[in-house]
Amino acid sequence: YGYVDDRDILWSKTTWEIVDLDERVNFPLYYPIDTNNIGSERRSLYDVLVKNIKNGNISEVYADSYFSEKRTLRDIEGSLVYSDTTDLGIEQFNAVGRVDPEYVRRFTLDAGDIEEWRIRGVWYLDKRQGELRYRLLAICPVANEARSKAFPDDGVDAKVELFWVWYPGAREILHKAKAFNRKNTSQPISFDHLLNSRRFNAIIYKDDNVQGDRGVADYINDNALMQLLESDRIKDQIRNIEIDLWNY
Template sequence: MNWKNLSLFVVFSLFSIGSFAQSNLLNAKSASEIGQKSLLDILVKSDGPIPYGQVNDKDVLFGIKVWEKISLSEKANESYYFPIDDTEDSEHKSLFQVLLDGVKSGAITEVYDSSDFKVQRTLKDIEASFVKVDTTDVGIEYLNAGEAVPDEYIDRTELRSSDVSAYHILGMWYFDRNEGQLRYRLLGIAPVVVDIYTKGSENENFVELFWIFFADARDVLYQSYAFNPKNPMNPINFDHLLNSRRFSATIYKADNQYGGRRIDEYIQGNDLQKLFEGERIKELIRNLEDDMWKY
């Protein structure tokens, strides 16, 4: 066995041990011990997400904010969509359920109405956006009679993971002169969901439910894991998944001379041209690092 193969064997062994220890499935002496975390897993998880480094404005030679759409209809993005049927005993949750639970519990507080992060919203403010309560005709008769409406005559509709069509994300590509390389920093994320008041109708409308300042959600995302189809024994937390840009996305807006308008606002009626514009922005970012080194 040469050194290369030996190294790969050691790395794979450590990776496998860490993966199996996560569920304790192979070490359990009884069924009740399945799922118990090892001390190593507990310590690693308690460290939290890797902190972002401090970046001074004067060290940013170039920066551009980019808004992207992560479509959940693409197979590459399935890890953010499934499972759509969330249960309390499930090991995994969809990204939408993780974010919504974080907002409901108060673990995520930096919730805003748009990506400019100026108008903050509370749980009470946004609750009407994902929960709709209607009274049936029979229930209205109870109200008219001055009586309490029984629960069976109240229809409660709440958005689920299956109602999410995409995620909008805002990030910044920048060239850090200290590190001498192009970097990316994720700034915000918004679930795009069917408007609860048009849900089930012929003309369903899709809207941004809310915008979350990403740095505030990192702890919650770090504690929550997405299913890894390539290795189910080694799930990946959402913080790592998003920060490492493990998704397929299209640019729908970027800093521009048109007053910050979206691509579909300054290019209308030509879908192919809109696609080319998004690719042009991507190419600009790809060439940014090379262009900096030429100077």
């Protein structure tokens, strides 16, 4: 990102948003989920992030959106992989004290398991440029934990935030990775361009406020429609800041 002096920021607001991958407009952030029958140049956003975290190209990975606790590769793999021993494996262990690999079930989260992305960003009014701008700060994949793949009949919604990536530290990687361009397949766009130009639909579920960044669901309970309307109200409030700038 380009340098912006603190003195040039007239107003700012931090928002947390949910990008629902069931919405058609957000499909470029979800697909492809089957990489066996597709070229190596096309990978999902989740696969790009996990691959580069594992090979060390992305190191700024955290447990939450406030960047208070850094996570290692070992911590992340604990969330993405679940191992379970079958009944025959338990019998073998009780008999001989060891378990053969064929008796160990291993479940790994993949791109198809991701249900939504959560992003944190800041809207700010640049008084030098005289316009409202957005800067993405962090991104997080959300999925049911890997254990739910071993016990799919539990019917428990174990949706968790897998990890938070400090977005400015991953921009170079995401600039090289390409997303599918439905309007012109010969000109794919980078994930960095897609995210920074906000070519997706998102719902605000939290913003910075005096109540300790209280989420929308904390003060509007069990009413999805009113939560959506509250999200739209916050969006309008942000949008009107720039409009009101030119009203004398």
